[in-house]
Amino acid sequence: MEEFWKLYFTQTGIGWAMIGAMMAVMFGGVGSATGIRIAGAQAGGALSEKPELFGKLLILMALPGTQGFYSFIIAIYTASRTGLLAGKPEVTPLQGVGLLFVGICAGIVQWRSAVYQGEAAAAAISMTARRPDQSGRSILIPALVETYAVVALLASILFITWIMGIKAPVAVQ
Amino acid sequence: MAIDPLKQVWLIGPASEAEGMPERLARVGLMHVADVVGGASAPQGAVAALSADTRALEAQIRRLSETLDVLAEYARAPGGLLSNLIPTPIETTRAELASALDALRVEALHAEVKDLAARRAAAQAARDDARRRFASLGPFRGLAIAFPAEQALRWTSSHLWLVAPKQARRIIERRLVPDGVTLEQVAVAGGMALVASVTLREDASEAFARLHELGLEPVPAPASSTTLDAYVAAIEAKGAEAEKELAAVEARLAELGKLRHQVELVLGHYEERLETARAASKMLTTGRAAVATGYVRERELDAFKAAVGRELPHVALVVEDPDPAAPVPVSLTNSRLFRPAQFLVEMFGLPNYRAFDPSAYLFVSFVVFYGFCFGDAIYGSVQLALSWALLRRYRAYPGLRNFFLLLAWGGVSSILMGALTGSWAANLWEGKYLGEGNPLGWLARKLMIGDPMEKPLVVLGLALVMGVLNQLWGVTMKFHGCWRQGDWKGALFDAGLWYLLLPGVIILVAAFFEPATPGWLVTLGKWLAIVGAVGLVLTQGRGEKSLAGKIVVGLVSLYGIVGSYGVLAFVGDTLSYSRLLALALTTTIVGMAVNIIGSIINQMLGAPFLVGVLVFALVAIPGHLLNLVLSGLGAFIHSARLIFVEFFGRFYEPGAERFAPLGASSGRIRVVD
Numbered sequence: 029m030e031e032f033w034k035l036y037f038t039q040t041g042i043g044w045a046m047i048g049a050m051m052a053v054m055f056g057g058v059g060s061a062t063g064i065r066i067a068g069a070q071a072g073g074a075l076s077e078k079p080e081l082f083g084k085l086l087i088l089m090a091l092p093g094t095q096g097f098y099s100f101i102i103a104i105y106t107a108s109r110t111g112l113l114a115g116k117p118e119v120t121p122l123q124g125v126g127l128l129f130v131g132i133c134a135g136i137v138q139w140r141s142a143v144y145q146g147e148a149a150a151a152a153i154s155m156t157a158r159r160p161d162q163s164g165r166s167i168l169i170p171a172l173v174e175t176y177a178v179v180a181l182l183a184s185i186l187f188i189t190w191i192m193g194i195k196a197p198v199a200v201q
Numbered sequence: 202m203a204i205d206p207l208k209q210v211w212l213i214g215p216a217s218e219a220e221g222m223p224e225r226l227a228r229v230g231l232m233h234v235a236d237v238v239g240g241a242s243a244p245q246g247a248v249a250a251l252s253a254d255t256r257a258l259e260a261q262i263r264r265l266s267e268t269l270d271v272l273a274e275y276a277r278a279p280g281g282l283l284s285n286l287i288p289t290p291i292e293t294t295r296a297e298l299a300s301a302l303d304a305l306r307v308e309a310l311h312a313e314v315k316d317l318a319a320r321r322a323a324a325q326a327a328r329d330d331a332r333r334r335f336a337s338l339g340p341f342r343g344l345a346i347a348f349p350a351e352q353a354l355r356w357t358s359s360h361l362w363l364v365a366p367k368q369a370r371r372i373i374e375r376r377l378v379p380d381g382v383t384l385e386q387v388a389v390a391g392g393m394a395l396v397a398s399v400t401l402r403e404d405a406s407e408a409f410a411r412l413h414e415l416g417l418e419p420v421p422a423p424a425s426s427t428t429l430d431a432y433v434a435a436i437e438a439k440g441a442e443a444e445k446e447l448a449a450v451e452a453r454l455a456e457l458g459k460l461r462h463q464v465e466l467v468l469g470h471y472e473e474r475l476e477t478a479r480a481a482s483k484m485l486t487t488g489r490a491a492v493a494t495g496y497v498r499e500r501e502l503d504a505f506k507a508a509v510g511r512e513l514p515h516v517a518l519v520v521e522d523p524d525p526a527a528p529v530p531v532s533l534t535n536s537r538l539f540r541p542a543q544f545l546v547e548m549f550g551l552p553n554y555r556a557f558d559p560s561a562y563l564f565v566s567f568v569v570f571y572g573f574c575f576g577d578a579i580y581g582s583v584q585l586a587l588s589w590a591l592l593r594r595y596r597a598y599p600g601l602r603n604f605f606l607l608l609a610w611g612g613v614s615s616i617l618m619g620a621l622t623g624s625w626a627a628n629l630w631e632g633k634y635l636g637e638g639n640p641l642g643w644l645a646r647k648l649m650i651g652d653p654m655e656k657p658l659v660v661l662g663l664a665l666v667m668g669v670l671n672q673l674w675g676v677t678m679k680f681h682g683c684w685r686q687g688d689w690k691g692a693l694f695d696a697g698l699w700y701l702l703l704p705g706v707i708i709l710v711a712a713f714f715e716p717a718t719p720g721w722l723v724t725l726g727k728w729l730a731i732v733g734a735v736g737l738v739l740t741q742g743r744g745e746k747s748l749a750g751k752i753v754v755g756l757v758s759l760y761g762i763v764g765s766y767g768v769l770a771f772v773g774d775t776l777s778y779s780r781l782l783a784l785a786l787t788t789t790i791v792g793m794a795v796n797i798i799g800s801i802i803n804q805m806l807g808a809p810f811l812v813g814v815l816v817f818a819l820v821a822i823p824g825h826l827l828n829l830v831l832s833g834l835g836a837f838i839h840s841a842r843l844i845f846v847e848f849f850g851r852f853y854e855p856g857a858e859r860f861a862p863l864g865a866s867s868g869r870i871r872v873v874d
């Protein structure tokens with residue numbers, strides 16, 4: 029156990045980085061699943077009345093799925109920048125802890141934004157069910173929520189790049 | 202590839218023609234009927250909407266729908282699973298429809314079905330009640346104790362109760378019963394205790410409530426005094442009677458279920474008639490003349506004129522160009538190549554009549570995105586074959602035909618992408634599955650240019666480049682749309698300036714990640730971004746009156762809150778294309794997992810070669826089919842989303858009404874002769 033701790037968490041930071049990457053995936057995945065459930069439940073009600081709207085509602089139901097993909101990209105980018113993907117991990121404990129925080133924070137934004145997007149998609153589904161001719165406009169309502177998931181993805185990519193660019197550990201006085 | 206040019210037509214005839222006009226126009230089947238007054242205000246005075254009493258038709262449709270709802274439970278729609286998944290109109294002939302209309306007694310059938318449905322509900326309730334009561338009292342059968350009716354005793358009131366034995370003991374031992382109530386346990390069976398209570402009649406209701414509060418469940422008293430044994434036997438008999446009634450009702454409903462087809466045909470016929478009758482309310486009559494208006498495709502105008510001359514010989518026809526302010530319906534006609542993409546445009550919403558049809562401009566993007574997400578040569582081949590078979594089957598239905606054609610193109614794209622990335626049912630071609638030197642492995646290695654699993658960041662970069670290109674393509678569409686409507690300011694300022702700013706931003710972002718970017722390129726990017734940004738700030742607020750308003754709106758538009766676009770929207774929309782990588786990897790990884798599971802099970806069984814192949818196939822084929830369906834669905838949804846949100850968001854405004862000629866389609870039935 030001690031060897032494991034040393035190998036992954038004190039001599040290198042790859043353990044922290046991996047936890048961070050998987051936290052991002054976990055939060056994003058849970059959020060997307062929840063968001064799709066919220067939108068799907070609303071769509072189910074609308075489709076029981078108007079089954080001909082299936083095509084229009086399918087996209088609205090799928091919108092909150094994006095955050096799961098963004099989280100996946102964060103994990104892949106982390107794995108790539110730490111060298112894990114190439115089988116030669118090179119990450120200091122300090123960098124690892126930094127990546128852990130990036131993963132957790134980005135994951136939380138992905139999670140919550142997916143849930144909120146699911147709620148917005150449910151509202152858009154109601155709008156489409158009442159006014160099918162407005163389906164094009166209604167899709168923009170939940171799409172706006174996604175902006176902040178994109179901001180979190182962007183910030184994650186930048187921070188992962190910056191953290192992995194740190195050449196030497198910061199000296200502790 | 203375009204929005205069909207339409208002509209507005211006016212039909213003016215004597216009032217005597219008014220009544221038959223809607224039905225005759227439905228027979229012509231070429232005119233989309235529009236409101237004569239444009240929905241602006243109700244006609245006044247001597248001018249009135251052509252009245253059509255639709256109540257009788259609506260009542261008939263309600264009866265048929267209710268009948269169909271019940272009968273559908275006893276007679277499945279013909280055509281099997283595929284027809285249930287992809288509902289299409291029922292094909293019929295004029296003779297069959299006439300025969301159904303003649304044979305079906307709608308009111309009598311509806312009354313009988315309604316009565317049977319009510320009897321079925323009552324019998325089900327009685328059966329369930331008897332089952333529930335027998336479940337609790339059945340174990341006490343054989344007990345010949347007296348069970349008096351509610352009013353049988355003069356001075357006292359007696360009840361039987363069911364309760365858990367432990368609770369019965371607790372109540373009796375701790376004397377929890379109210380004063381004046383005698384409680385005695387009669388028997389224990391089936392995990393429940395039967396207890397009897399006796400109280401004075403005047404205290405009965407209070408005692409009843411108190412015992413109920415203590416958790417005792419009352420056994421409903423019989424109508425006349427009896428024994429418990431007889432009471433249970435009566436419950437059993439009631440249950441059997443309800444079962445018998447239910448079986449008889451269901452047998453009759455199953456017999457009536459044979460009429461389902463006829464009911465659907467007649468319902469479709471009445472729905473068409475209702476549509477025609479409703480079209481009448483859009484026409485006007487003055488007492489002397491009747492007026493109708495609507496739209497006809499320009500290419501069908503001659504045929505329409507000839508048909509009107511034949512069907513409505515006393516009616517004058519005036520043809521003109523559509524009013525620029527009127528909400529003109531839209532009909533799309535595309536070339537054979539781009540027709541599949543029309544399915545996506547119709548799914549999202551039709552463009553304004555004076556805008557343009559984007560089908561041709563999104564076709565390539567969609568097919569490439571689909572192939573990128575689904576990229577597997579074997580999956581693509583299966584999809585192509587299935588789509589082709591379904592395309593042949595549903596050739597007569599334009600919407601389904603376009604859908605399956607789109608899937609077929611997606612299959613072709615997936616084959617290409619799969620071949621380039623070495624994905625053939627994921628890594629099935631590897632030696633550990635099909636043996637070293639297998640021909641599939643040779644082919645896969647020969648065609649593969651790179652493996653996304655090994656270089657995901659390269660594929661991510663490719664996905665983002667596709668995103669940038671598609672975004673700029675969207676801006677081009679904006680330019681195109683403004684230009685063809687004569688809005689040169691919109692074309693240059695709302696679209697053209699982004700062509701300076703966005704490439705500038707792209708160069709600066711690339712320089713951030715790649716420090717080796719040449720200095721001259723960074724300088725160029727900087728100047729492009731500055732000129733574009735200043736131009737946008739100065740022009741995006743041009744609709745505002747005050748100088749401050751112009752500047753504020755101009756600045757805010759750079760961010761993306763107002764105006765047609767924004768830097769943040771561009772960055773966000775471009776990053777959204779990263780899903781292409783995620784979906785591509787998902788398809789491959791799930792496929793690899795299926796192969797690994799098949800191989801592990803095979804090794805565990807240690808079966809001889811031929812049996813091993815069979816075992817592997819039994820595991821791998823369903824697994825790959827599942828992956829094919831799920832990944833195909835994901836690829837379709839997310840490719841469509843990239844078109845609808847990220848691409849259409851730049852330039853497209855849907856919302857036009859579909860061109861729907863009166864009498865041309867009913868949705869439920871299709872007369873084929």
